[in-house]
Amino acid sequence: MIDRLEVVIPVTFQVIGSVYLETPRFVQEAATEEVRFRVKAVKNRWRIVEPMLPPHVGQQRMVNFVRESWVKETDPAKRDSLGALQDELRKAK
Numbered sequence: 001m002i003d004r005l006e007v008v009i010p011v012t013f014q015v016i017g018s019v020y021l022e023t024p025r026f027v028q029e030a031a032t033e034e035v036r037f038r039v040k041a042v043k044n045r046w047r048i049v050e051p052m053l054p055p056h057v058g059q060q061r062m063v064n065f066v067r068e069s070w071v072k073e074t075d076p077a078k079r080d081s082l083g084a085l086q087d088e089l090r091k092a093k
Contacts (some may be wrong), residue, residue: 004041005040005041005043005053006038006040006049007035007038007039007041008036008037008038008039008056009036009039010034010035010037011034011035011036011037012033012034012035013032013033013034013056014032014034015029015030015031015032015033016028016029016030016059016092016093017029017030017058017092019057019062019066019085019089021069023081024066024069024078024081024082024085024087025081025085026085026088026092028092030093035051035053037051038050047073059089059092062089063086063089063090064091065082066082066085066086067086069082070082070083070086084092
């Protein structure tokens, strides 16, 4: 704890890889990330002061997002790519 209005919270992410939606593809890169977030009380709410990271999304949430994209996609080639991406994400450990 820094003070009553500012604290540091350690967070551990079990990363299985990265998703690139513009391609679409999944690159498996298993790793553990440890990040210390500094948060501060601002107007009765906690706000992250630093660091600002790219989003870390749960595996099931990403599978659901890709499935939703697949349903909305009208281009057959892109649908095939999204379907393959969804299969890769389901198999990732």
